[in-house]
Amino acid sequence: xxxxxxxxxxxxxxxxxxxxxxxxxxxxxxxxxxxxxxxxxxxxxxxxxxxxxxxxxxxxxxxxxxxxxxxxxxxxxxxxxxxxxxxxxxxxxxxxxxxxxxxxxxxxxxxxxxxxxxxxxxxxxxxxxxxxxxxxx
Amino acid sequence: xxxxxxxxxxxxxxxxxxxxxxxxxxxxxxxxxxxxxxxxxxxxxxxxxxxxxxxxxxxxxxxxxxxxxxxxxxxxxxxxxxxxxxxxxxxxxxxxxxxxxxxxxxxxxxxxxxxxxxxxxxxxxxxxxxxxxxxxxxxxxxxxxxxxxxxxxxxxxxxxxxxxxxxxxxxxxxxxxxxxxxxxxxxxxxxxxxxxxxxxxxxxxxxxxxxxxxxxxxxxxxxxxxxxxxxxxxxxxxxxxxxxxxxxxxxxxxxxxxxxxxxxxxxxxxxxxxxxxxxxxxxxxxxxxxxxxxxxxxxxxxxxxxxxxxxxxxxxxxxxxxxxxxxxxxxxxxxxxxxxxxxxxxxxxxxxxxxxxxxxxxxxxxxxxxxxxxxxxxxxxxxxxxxxxxxxxxxxxxxxxxxxxxxxxxxxxxxxxxxxxxxxxxxxxxxxxxxxxxxxxxxxxxxxxxxxxxxxxxxxxxxxxxxxxxxxxxxxxxxxxxxxxxxxxxxxxxxxxxxxxxxxxxxxxxxxxxxxxxxxxxxxxxxxxxxxxxxxxxxxxxxxxxxxxxxxxxxxxxx
Numbered sequence: 001x002x003x004x005x006x007x008x009x010x011x012x013x014x015x016x017x018x019x020x021x022x023x024x025x026x027x028x029x030x031x032x033x034x035x036x037x038x039x040x041x042x043x044x045x046x047x048x049x050x051x052x053x054x055x056x057x058x059x060x061x062x063x064x065x066x067x068x069x070x071x072x073x074x075x076x077x078x079x080x081x082x083x084x085x086x087x088x089x090x091x092x093x094x095x096x097x098x099x100x101x102x103x104x105x106x107x108x109x110x111x112x113x114x115x116x117x118x119x120x121x122x123x124x125x126x127x128x129x130x131x132x133x134x135x136x137x
Numbered sequence: 138x139x140x141x142x143x144x145x146x147x148x149x150x151x152x153x154x155x156x157x158x159x160x161x162x163x164x165x166x167x168x169x170x171x172x173x174x175x176x177x178x179x180x181x182x183x184x185x186x187x188x189x190x191x192x193x194x195x196x197x198x199x200x201x202x203x204x205x206x207x208x209x210x211x212x213x214x215x216x217x218x219x220x221x222x223x224x225x226x227x228x229x230x231x232x233x234x235x236x237x238x239x240x241x242x243x244x245x246x247x248x249x250x251x252x253x254x255x256x257x258x259x260x261x262x263x264x265x266x267x268x269x270x271x272x273x274x275x276x277x278x279x280x281x282x283x284x285x286x287x288x289x290x291x292x293x294x295x296x297x298x299x300x301x302x303x304x305x306x307x308x309x310x311x312x313x314x315x316x317x318x319x320x321x322x323x324x325x326x327x328x329x330x331x332x333x334x335x336x337x338x339x340x341x342x343x344x345x346x347x348x349x350x351x352x353x354x355x356x357x358x359x360x361x362x363x364x365x366x367x368x369x370x371x372x373x374x375x376x377x378x379x380x381x382x383x384x385x386x387x388x389x390x391x392x393x394x395x396x397x398x399x400x401x402x403x404x405x406x407x408x409x410x411x412x413x414x415x416x417x418x419x420x421x422x423x424x425x426x427x428x429x430x431x432x433x434x435x436x437x438x439x440x441x442x443x444x445x446x447x448x449x450x451x452x453x454x455x456x457x458x459x460x461x462x463x464x465x466x467x468x469x470x471x472x473x474x475x476x477x478x479x480x481x482x483x484x485x486x487x488x489x490x491x492x493x494x495x496x497x498x499x500x501x502x503x504x505x506x507x508x509x510x511x512x513x514x515x516x517x518x519x520x521x522x523x524x525x526x527x528x529x530x531x532x533x534x535x536x537x538x539x540x541x542x543x544x545x546x547x548x549x550x551x552x553x554x555x556x557x558x559x560x561x562x563x564x565x566x567x568x569x570x571x572x573x574x575x576x577x578x579x580x581x582x583x584x585x586x587x588x589x590x591x592x593x594x595x596x597x598x599x600x601x602x603x604x605x606x607x608x609x610x611x612x613x614x615x616x617x618x619x620x621x622x623x624x625x626x627x628x629x630x631x632x633x634x635x636x637x638x639x640x641x642x643x644x645x646x647x648x649x650x651x652x653x654x655x656x657x658x659x660x661x662x663x664x665x666x667x668x669x670x671x672x673x674x675x676x677x678x679x680x681x682x683x684x685x686x687x688x689x690x691x692x693x694x695x696x
Contacts, residue, residue, distance in 0.1 A: 019256035019272055021345010024385050024472075024588055031589065044692065045345050048268075070256055071512075071621060075271030101510060102614040119476040119509050120605040122596045 010038040010134055012063040015052045016045045017080075020070040025097060029065065032123045038130070049079040056084075056092060062134050065126075068098040073108065081112045091135050097121065138193040147187055159183075175433045176600070177388030178590065179553065185545035193548060198443070202497075202538045204458070206446040208439050208551070209539035210497040211462040216535035220248075221493075222500040223525045224301060226468065228253030228277035229512050230625045232288035235278040239293060241515065245522055250293070250300040250331075251502060253277030254311070259346045261307045261680030264629035273626035276512070277303075281633040281677070283670045286314040287321075295319040299330040301376070301466065301500070306348040308335040309361050310676050313666040316369065332373035332422060332466070335361055338399040338571060339378050341692070342580050343385040348680060351572055353687035355406050357662065362407055364663035366417050373422040375403060376466060383426035384472045386588020389437040390554045392426060394561035395580050397444055401562070402571040404453055414453050418460035427489040427496070428470045434489070435541050436550035438465075438496030443551070444558050466500035467493040474509040478604040479615065482506035487524050494534045495541055501525055511618040578693070633675060640673040648672045649682055656686045 014030045016023055023045065030042045041059050043052060056064050064084075068076060077096060084090050096108070097117045105116035114133060117126050139147075173181045182189070200206055203213030212218060225242050227250075228235045239250055254277040257269035263281045264273045273279045280286060290300075295318070304311045312333050319329045337354040340347040347354070362374040379387075379396035387395065400421070407417050425441070427434050445463040449455040469489035474482045483506045490503050503521040505513030513521065529535050541547045565574045574580050594600040601607040648669040655665040669679055 019260045019262075019268065019346075020276075021340070021343075021347075022384075023345065024585075027585060028588055028592055031585075032592075046268075070272065071275035072271040075623070099510065101618050101620070120602075122606075123592065124596065 008137065010063065010130060011059055011061045012038050012040045012065060012130070013043060013052070013056045013059055013061040014040060014065045014067070015043040015047050015055070016067050017047050017049065017052060017076040018068075018070060018072045019046065020068075020072070021045050022069050023067065025069075026065075026067040029067075029097070029123060029126065033127065033130070036127045036131075049076060049083055052080055053083040053087060053089070057087065057089065061092060062137075063093045063095065063130055066094065066096040068096060068100060071099070073098070073100045074104055077108050077113055078111055093130070093134055095126070095129070097126075138195055139187045139191060144188060144191055151186060151188065175389070175430050176428060176591070177390060177430075177433060178587070179388070179390075179433070179550070185549055187545060189545050189549040190552070198548075198552075199542060205450065205461060206443045207462055208443045209542055211442065211464055211499070215497060215538045216494070216529070217538070220529045220535060221498050221525075222249040222299070222466075223247045223522060223529075224249035224251045224466065224500045224502055225518060225522060226251040226253050226303065226502045227513075227518070228255075229619070230274040230278065230621050231629060232278055232280065232285045236289050236291050236293070238515075238518075239289075242518070242522065243293075243298070245519060246526060247522055249500065250298055252289070252300060252302045252304075254302070254304055255279045256346070258311075258676060259304060259306070261310075261348045261676055261683075263633050263675045263677030264626065265631075265633050266677055269630075270626065271623070273629050274621050279625070279629045280311070280314070281629065281675045282636055282673050283314045283317055284636060284673065285632075286311075286318050290315075290318060294324075295322050296324040296328050299332075301332040301334075301373075303334045305334050305337055305340050305344075305346055306354065306357075307676055307680055308333040309357055309663060309666045310670065310679050312361060312365075312369075312372075313663065313670045317667060317671050326369050328371070329369055330371040332376050333361065334378060334424070335375040336378045336399065336403075336424075338402060338575065339381055339396075341575050341690070342382070342395070343584065344381045347690045347692075349683060349687040350690045351575075353683070354690075355402075356659075357683075358403065359406050359410050359412075360661045360663055362403075362417050362420075363410065363412060364661055366412075366420060368663075370420075372420065373464075374417070374420050376422050376424040377403065378424040380424050380426045380468050382584065383428070383470065385584050386591060387584045388587050389428070389433050390440075390557035391561070391583060391587060393437055393441045393444070393554065394558040395584075396423060396425070397441065397448065397558060398562060398565045398571045398574070398580075400445065401448065401452070404449075405570070408453070414449070414455050415457040415460050418449060418453075418455055419457060419462070422499075423463055423465035425465050425467050425498075426470050427467050427493040429473055429485050429488050429492075431488055431492040431495065432541070432547060433550060434492035435496045436547050437554050438493075438498070439539070439542075439547075439551045440554035440558060441465075442497075444555055448562075464499045466502070467496075467498040468502040469493070469504045471504055471508060474504060474506070475602070475604050476509040478610060478612065479506050479510065481604050482509070483520060483524070486521060487528070490524055490528055491532065491534065494528050494532070495539075497539060507615070507618065510615055511620065514617065514619050636673060636675070644672045645669075645674050645678070648674055649678060652679065653682050653686060656683060 202210035379392040383392040505517035
């Protein structure tokens with residue numbers, strides 16, 4: 001009985017798309033989300049959108065968090081959203097962080113990114129956001 | 138330096154001061170915190186006295202600038218002779234756009250060039266490679282072939298200007314291109330001056346721009362070092378980097394310690410190749426960060442110089458004093474800049490640059506205030522350059538050498554950082570050296586722990602960060618940010634396809650075959666790389682040969 005009542009942990013995939021190797025933020029967030037009780041998979045570097053979505057599918061992820069610091073966000077985020085839609089996975093929450101100008105962040109949010117958390121965002125804000133907005137199954 | 142009876146008398150006076158002056162004051166008005174620490178977590182005492190540097194030996198620990206152990210600086214006259222080189226890292230979009238920025242910066246008084254390459258170039262991919270999509274020209278200039286290099290240095294005389302190139306895994310390729318175009322300008326190899334970063338070890342731990350596995354990568358590194366001391370004597374063959382280690386979250390001591398550990402590995406690799414230390418060591422150089430705690434940074438630089446000098450002399454038996462000099466470039470800390478209230482960053486950069494000047498760097502890049510948001514606009518990079526010029530001309534810091542020497546605090550902190558460095562080197566030696574420590578994930582985990590601790594301090598409010606967790610304001614979104622269009626990628630891809638169609642393909646096939654042959658032997662690759670770039674082989678094609686011969690690095694992730 002106790003096992004059935006146990007709430008399923010929120011599953012998060014943290015991804016680094018493209019060629020950039022700066023992963024301090026991605027790794028920090030992965031650790032902090034795990035401390036907050038989520039199950040986290042960090043993809044490592046050099047992920048293509050296809051690889052990211054495949055990992056999310058394999059891991060049955062509720063959230064994909066994308067770290068983008070090298071100006072590639074307007075290519076990678078829409079591509080991930082597109083692939084999720086193709087695979088019928090568009091209830092997976094997509095969030096992001098890194099160096100993303102506010103006007104681009106607004107455009108990405110219009111496209112379906114749930115939230116962009118830029119430099120200086122306290123990690124507890126991200127934890128709260130996920131817990132409040134993630135799909136419940 | 139202080140005799141025992143004097144120290145006893147000071148200790149006595151200190152005890153009386155604590156009882157009669159300090160404690161009553163503390164009772165009325167406690168201090169702001171229970172414990173004061175630097176951003177690196179090192180505790181800072183209320184007041185430093187000779188008691189904190191009781192064993193201080195001026196001749197042994199400091200000496201004089203330009204002489205062993207170089208604590209006070211690597212040149213005898215330092216900035217009284219000549220200011221550090223003002224060398225702003227720049228690059229974006231196409232070679233033409235970057236060339237314009239280079240010429241602007243030189244016109245505004247910078248004294249050396251520093252090239253930022255885009256990620257496809259740094260990772261050895263041409264602009265039309267599938268993995269280059271979205272990335273071309275975004276964080277630096279896109280260079281596919283020698284033709285792009287020519288445009289990049291158009292109207293820039295390579296006998297008058299030195300250039301630093303931030304390129305690592307394919308450093309041999311970019312150096313080959315640079316040498317070839319210098320030659321075309323009429324500048325022979327032995328007159329060309331500059332630096333390549335060529336530091337692959339830190340790519341594995343903190344930067345991620347690796348291509349090949351460690352062993353063949355070290356081979357390429359040593360090939361470049363060896364080729365240069367024979368044929369390009371004015372070239373700094375490596376810029377052993379701590380900057381990125383610090384950006385990843387390391388403390389000041391860790392930044393210095395892990396850089397020195399990398400340096401030890403490179404020196405050893407060259408010695409294992411059969412090179413005499415005094416032939417190549419004078420052209421090794423370093424690259425460090427400068428954070429906002431001025432005093433800690435100065436102590437870090439001084440500790441680093443002294444440590445490296447001792448290591449080169451005692452561990453590697455160097456005889457030439459030039460082999461013992463830690464010559465370095467500094468960049469102010471990118472990770473310290475805030476997206477909130479960006480103008481505040483001008484102040485941060487000024488403090489950091491001041492630390493670099495007081496610390497005795499040979500070359501300096503100052504970040505632009507908008508860099509937490511985008512690449513620098515022309516206006517922002519001008520302010521950054523002026524920051525250096527104001528410090529050099531107006532602050533007085535350049536009129537005397539190592540002015541903070543003798544400060545009880547700075548000397549105590551220098552000693553403390555040196556001790557921490559030595560402890561890390563000991564640990565890493567016990568593990569079997571830097572490569573082993575990297576494979577085990579030791580270096581990565583230490584850095585991540587420090588990053589985590591810092592994040593917790595900021596989020597709890599324990600450490601104030603102006604504009605971020607204290608003195609926060611509502612702000613309108615920033616405007617006029619520099620953005621690189623996706624169109625750049627399309628143009629560059631088209632250009633490289635055209636290059637491949639128009640060049641002498643037979644010649645390219647020949648040079649690539651030769652390169653493959655050389656890479657499979659233990660001949661130095663540089664001559665073959667130079668031939669290849671002259672034949673207009675692209676960076677992607679050259680690196681593809683190596684991907685076949687050496688394999689690709691597949692990292693294990695340490696979270």
